[in-house]
Amino acid sequence: MEALGGNGAFWGWKLPEIRSRKRPFSSNSKSSDSTAEVTAAGRYHFPLKQAVTAASLALTGDTIAQISDRWRKQKQSLSSSSDTNKDIMSSIISDHDWLRALRMASYGFLLYGPGSFAWYKYLDHCLPQQTAQNIMLKVLLNQIVLGPCVIAVVFAWNNLWIGKLSELPNKYQKDALPTLFYGFRFWIPVSLLNFWVVPLQARVAFMSTGSIFWNFFLSSTMSK
Numbered sequence: 001m002e003a004l005g006g007n008g009a010f011w012g013w014k015l016p017e018i019r020s021r022k023r024p025f026s027s028n029s030k031s032s033d034s035t036a037e038v039t040a041a042g043r044y045h046f047p048l049k050q051a052v053t054a055a056s057l058a059l060t061g062d063t064i065a066q067i068s069d070r071w072r073k074q075k076q077s078l079s080s081s082s083d084t085n086k087d088i089m090s091s092i093i094s095d096h097d098w099l100r101a102l103r104m105a106s107y108g109f110l111l112y113g114p115g116s117f118a119w120y121k122y123l124d125h126c127l128p129q130q131t132a133q134n135i136m137l138k139v140l141l142n143q144i145v146l147g148p149c150v151i152a153v154v155f156a157w158n159n160l161w162i163g164k165l166s167e168l169p170n171k172y173q174k175d176a177l178p179t180l181f182y183g184f185r186f187w188i189p190v191s192l193l194n195f196w197v198v199p200l201q202a203r204v205a206f207m208s209t210g211s212i213f214w215n216f217f218l219s220s221t222m223s224k
Helices: 048-077 084-094 098-126 132-161 165-197 200-222
Strands: none
Touching (some): 048 098, 132 165, 165 200
């Protein structure tokens, strides 16, 4: 944090020392929460609930984006007839890109779910008080730290799956910054709600649900 202002300060806000705040391990915590934390024995608990939630919602968002895009294209290409809707539906189902769907679901399960949950837990550890100052700082950090990381990782994950890692620098140069800046319009209000009213255990689900609408919005906007 010294790079952000020295001695853990960020533009006048002082972040607490992480090492001086050790939360005691409670043996009564529910295992079903699957929280990503290191216990006294040094064992890491994979956040299974958050990972499954992120994977399911990433799959849902990708499915909606694929169906809406193919529906629009098929509607334009097929001539008007009594069997038009039937032909469109059969084409939509048969042309679904299941590899792309698996790619997005695995990203949600392995990367976005556990990673974002660890990030939100870290922010709550550093800024535990629900003050207006802390909430605004969380939103700001979410946009300048988590946002670029998510875009960088999802681009790399997709290019890795399709065997085009050599094209990743061009992909970053062409799409990364426009996607990030365009996303600020949507994610800043969503992040504000996320840190203000949503509890820690539900934040991954809330942001993943936002991703459904974001993916649909991007698909609809970019196709115009």
